[in-house]
Amino acid sequence: xxxxxxxxxxxxxxxxxxxxxxxxxxxxxxxxxxxxxxxxxxxxxxxxxxxxxxxxxxxxxxxxxxxxxxxxxxxxxxxxxxxxxxxxxxxxxxxxxxxxxxxxxxxxxxxxxxxxxxxxxxxxxxxxxxxxxxxxxxxxxxxxxxxxxxxxxxxxxxxxxxxxxxxxxxxxxxxxxxxxxxxxxxxxxxxxxxxxxxxxxxxxxxxxxxxxxxxxxxxxxxxxxxxxxxxxxxxxxxxxxxxxxxxxxxxxxxxxxxxxxxxxxxxxxxxxxxxxxxxxxxxxxxxxxxxxxx
Amino acid sequence: xxxxxxxxxxxxxxxxxxxxxxxxxxxxxxxxxxxxxxxxxxxxxxxxxxxxxxxxxxxxxxxxxxxxxxxxxxxxxxxxxxxxxxxxxxxxxxxxxxxxxxxxxxxxxxxxxxxxxxxxxxxxxxxxxxxxxxxxxxxxxxxxxxxxxxxxxxxxxxxxxxxxxxxxxxxxxxxxxxxxxxxxxxxxxxxxxxxxxxxxxxxxxxxxxxxxxxxxxxxxxxxxxxxxxxxxxxxxxxxxxxxxxxxxxxxxxxxxxxxxxxxxxxxxxxxxxxxxxxxxxxxxxxxxxxxxxxxxxxxxxxxxxxxxxxxxxxxxxxxxxxxxxxxxxxxxxxxxxxxxxxxxxxxxxxxxxxxxxxxxxxxxxxxxxxxxxxxxxxxxxxxxxxxxxxxxxxxxxxxxxxxxxxxxxxxxxxxxxxxxxxxxxxxxxxxxxxxxxxxxxxxxxxxxxxxxxxxxxxxxxxxxxxxxxxxxxxxxxxxxxxxxxxxxxxxxxxxxxxxxxxxxxxxxxxxxxxxxx
Numbered sequence: 001x002x003x004x005x006x007x008x009x010x011x012x013x014x015x016x017x018x019x020x021x022x023x024x025x026x027x028x029x030x031x032x033x034x035x036x037x038x039x040x041x042x043x044x045x046x047x048x049x050x051x052x053x054x055x056x057x058x059x060x061x062x063x064x065x066x067x068x069x070x071x072x073x074x075x076x077x078x079x080x081x082x083x084x085x086x087x088x089x090x091x092x093x094x095x096x097x098x099x100x101x102x103x104x105x106x107x108x109x110x111x112x113x114x115x116x117x118x119x120x121x122x123x124x125x126x127x128x129x130x131x132x133x134x135x136x137x138x139x140x141x142x143x144x145x146x147x148x149x150x151x152x153x154x155x156x157x158x159x160x161x162x163x164x165x166x167x168x169x170x171x172x173x174x175x176x177x178x179x180x181x182x183x184x185x186x187x188x189x190x191x192x193x194x195x196x197x198x199x200x201x202x203x204x205x206x207x208x209x210x211x212x213x214x215x216x217x218x219x220x221x222x223x224x225x226x227x228x229x230x231x232x233x234x235x236x237x238x239x240x241x242x243x244x245x246x247x248x249x250x251x252x253x254x255x256x257x258x259x260x261x262x263x264x265x266x267x268x269x270x271x272x273x274x275x276x277x278x279x280x281x282x283x284x285x286x287x288x289x290x291x292x293x294x
Numbered sequence: 295x296x297x298x299x300x301x302x303x304x305x306x307x308x309x310x311x312x313x314x315x316x317x318x319x320x321x322x323x324x325x326x327x328x329x330x331x332x333x334x335x336x337x338x339x340x341x342x343x344x345x346x347x348x349x350x351x352x353x354x355x356x357x358x359x360x361x362x363x364x365x366x367x368x369x370x371x372x373x374x375x376x377x378x379x380x381x382x383x384x385x386x387x388x389x390x391x392x393x394x395x396x397x398x399x400x401x402x403x404x405x406x407x408x409x410x411x412x413x414x415x416x417x418x419x420x421x422x423x424x425x426x427x428x429x430x431x432x433x434x435x436x437x438x439x440x441x442x443x444x445x446x447x448x449x450x451x452x453x454x455x456x457x458x459x460x461x462x463x464x465x466x467x468x469x470x471x472x473x474x475x476x477x478x479x480x481x482x483x484x485x486x487x488x489x490x491x492x493x494x495x496x497x498x499x500x501x502x503x504x505x506x507x508x509x510x511x512x513x514x515x516x517x518x519x520x521x522x523x524x525x526x527x528x529x530x531x532x533x534x535x536x537x538x539x540x541x542x543x544x545x546x547x548x549x550x551x552x553x554x555x556x557x558x559x560x561x562x563x564x565x566x567x568x569x570x571x572x573x574x575x576x577x578x579x580x581x582x583x584x585x586x587x588x589x590x591x592x593x594x595x596x597x598x599x600x601x602x603x604x605x606x607x608x609x610x611x612x613x614x615x616x617x618x619x620x621x622x623x624x625x626x627x628x629x630x631x632x633x634x635x636x637x638x639x640x641x642x643x644x645x646x647x648x649x650x651x652x653x654x655x656x657x658x659x660x661x662x663x664x665x666x667x668x669x670x671x672x673x674x675x676x677x678x679x680x681x682x683x684x685x686x687x688x689x690x691x692x693x694x695x696x697x698x699x700x701x702x703x704x705x706x707x708x709x710x711x712x713x714x715x716x717x718x719x720x721x722x723x724x725x726x727x728x729x730x731x732x733x734x735x736x737x738x739x740x741x742x743x744x745x746x747x748x749x750x751x752x753x754x755x756x757x758x759x760x761x762x763x764x765x766x767x768x769x770x771x772x773x774x775x776x777x778x779x780x781x782x783x784x785x786x787x788x789x790x791x792x793x794x795x796x797x798x799x800x801x802x803x804x805x806x807x808x809x810x811x
Contacts, residue, residue: 092492095488113639113642114635117635120348120633128766135762135766136759136762139758143755147751181701181774184767188708188759191755191759194759198748198752199752202751203748206744226726229722230718230722234714236664237661237714238708238711238712240657240661240664245704245707247653249652249653249703250645250650250653252700253650253653253700
């Protein structure tokens with residue numbers, strides 16, 4: 001049996017500082033919102049001309065008086081992603097860009113994808129994304145509260161909160177783009193992390209009923225060990241699936257699968273080192289759940 | 295618990311075969327297959343355009359206020375009430391009456407049978423809110439009056455949008471209402487929405503009016519620009535004809551001038567009016583005004599009684615075709631703004647499908663290899679279950695003709711990774727039970743029973759996330775929540791029926807085996 005709880009103080013300290021750093025990053029540096037949430041235009045362009053490069057595209061777009069924009073490679077050697085911040089949704093904005101591009105780099109490109117999001121829509125999408133995440137946290141809190149006791153509910157929610165904040169912190173640190181699919185990923189992380197925590201909590205509850213003489217410190221440790229192989233196997237299979245998406249699922253799913261990979265790793269960790277220590281701190285005992293049963 | 299009745303086994307097998315058959319129909323030639331249901335591909339996979347249009351209701355509100363003002367004028371006159379200072383100011387209609395008429399006016403406006411201020415019994419509100427300061431009345435559109443205006447202009451607009459899109463002839467367009475002032479247009483397979491965008495961007499309000507030099511016309515005059523943006527002309531506000539009188543419009547080559555024109559046919563009322571106007575107005579210029587700009591202003595040479603005419607005006611064949619299309623489909627009640635556009639080319643869609651399928655295949659392979667090494671025979675069972683699960687998932691998506699998006703494919707792959715969780719929970723539990731229970735069958739049964747709460751709780755939490763995502767998410771992300779949610783149900787079914795049956799059969803045959811798992 002591995003004594004997980006021996007290290008929980010150290011890991012809590014690390015988690016706490018990671019959370020602080022993430023919050024600081026979120027406030028100071030902020031998130032790199034994509035077109036979905038900031039508005040603007042996104043163009044995925046494929047060229048058939050080997051001479052076309054990020055630099056030449058940057059030059060061509062620079063001459064179009066579009067305001068702030070950003071050109072980068074997108075997976076393939078000939079694929080480029082251009083993001084224009086100007087919120088111009090007029091009917092022919094794209095057509096003008098195409099025309100000007102044709103005259104500057106020739107007719108050797110196709111627009112594989114165009115996304116144009118107006119300021120009103122982007123702020124609505126951002127709002128509904130935040131509401132969705134908040135709502136799911138509240139729903140989980142409520143569900144665990146019904147199924148277990150408030151101490152468990154608090155532990156589970158703190159664990160999920162930890163995972164979400166640190167994942168977002170890493171996105172901020174590396175300037176990774178936040179778009180609609182990242183919101184989906186965050187929600188799935190919430191679900192996964194909760195799932196993982198619940199399995200251990202379920203065992204804690206079962207053991208609390210079984211043993212009245214074992215202290216919660218020891219009891220959580222037993223429960224973690226008993227469910228450990230399941231925790232590892234499920235994390236591994238989920239990670240295998242996610243890595244397959246990350247490596248082979250195409251550029252569009254890269255951010256999504258990356259967020260999920262981080263979420264699964266943190267989710268597994270937090271079930272052990274956040275969710276359970278909370279039960280110890282809150283001095284959960286057999287009484288806590290016996291009360292529930294009667 | 296170990297025992298599965300023959301009936302149950304047959305049922306489970308039948309259900310499984312049924313869904314395998316349905317899932318496989320996606321890969322068959324639709325001509326030859328019995329089931330014609332298919333999974334719909336989202337716009338991000340098959341390519342196409344997604345446009346979100348917002349109706350600019352400002353002009354409609356102003357129009358409503360102007361119309362109401364005119365009605366109030368005649369209404370008060372017919373009720374013999376003296377009023378003065380009737381005007382529109384800041385979206386309000388303001389007028390004053392003498393002191394002894396105040397009560398009468400209030401009754402006229404606030405009566406539930408009021409003709410001038412309709413009462414919506416379903417909202418318990420009038421169209422206008424009436425405010426009375428001494429002898430000054432202020433009318434503002436009520437909350438529900440505004441909603442009425444919005445929904446009715448949305449109803450009209452969606453009809454016109456549908457006609458215009460249908461005229462262009464794209465493949466199975468999807469046109470839906472969003473909220474009370476938006477319209478969503480999905481155009482599968484369209485990789486350049488330029489033409490549709492320009493067609494939807496025009497209100498296409500057509501009027502025929504006389505060009506005049508007289509400033510003091512009874513109906514008033516306004517100065518309008520020509521389409522070239524250079525020339526101007528003063529035009530009477532009296533409308534002789536408008537787009538509603540049009541029966542048909544077609545682009546045509548005028549054989550004499552070799553010019554592209556739009557020829558039109560008027561309905562009976564329109565033909566009569568046009569005949570009258572052209573007979574009394576010989577020698578005058580008739581301005582053809584589209585969305586506040588003069589397309590052309592020909593001089594009337596002859597009476598046109600047939601109800602047929604032509605509009606000329608520097609058209610290319612394309613622009614004449616588009617104008618004819620707009621005139622045929624009718625005018626929008628209000629201008630539309632495109633507030634969101636997403637277009638995916640067909641080759642990117644195909645690339646996404648290919649990448650998704652490769653990722654699914656590799657993800658699936660990795661998981662089954664891992665499971666086999668970890669659990670051997672039981673791993674094999676878990677893998678068969680997983681495969682059935684995948685067929686069930688695709689089968690259900692097919693049955694409901696759900697829309698599969700790229701994030702949806704990610705949801706399927708994720709389900710593959712997470713679906714084994716339930717089996718792992720059960721297997722681990724059986725393993726534990728085996729260590730203090732000699733009887734394999736009892737260990738097997740308790741394993742299933744004791745793992746149940748954890749499995750249910752764990753799946754419900756994921757389901758909660760999926761449901762919230764379904765209601766809050768948009769477009770492709772919605773597809774993800776659908777596959778995730780359906781995946782949870784198919785996982786539970788395959789784990790509790792397929793896997794349990796298979797493990798049951800195995801355990802029954804290896805009752806005496808020392809190390810079961």
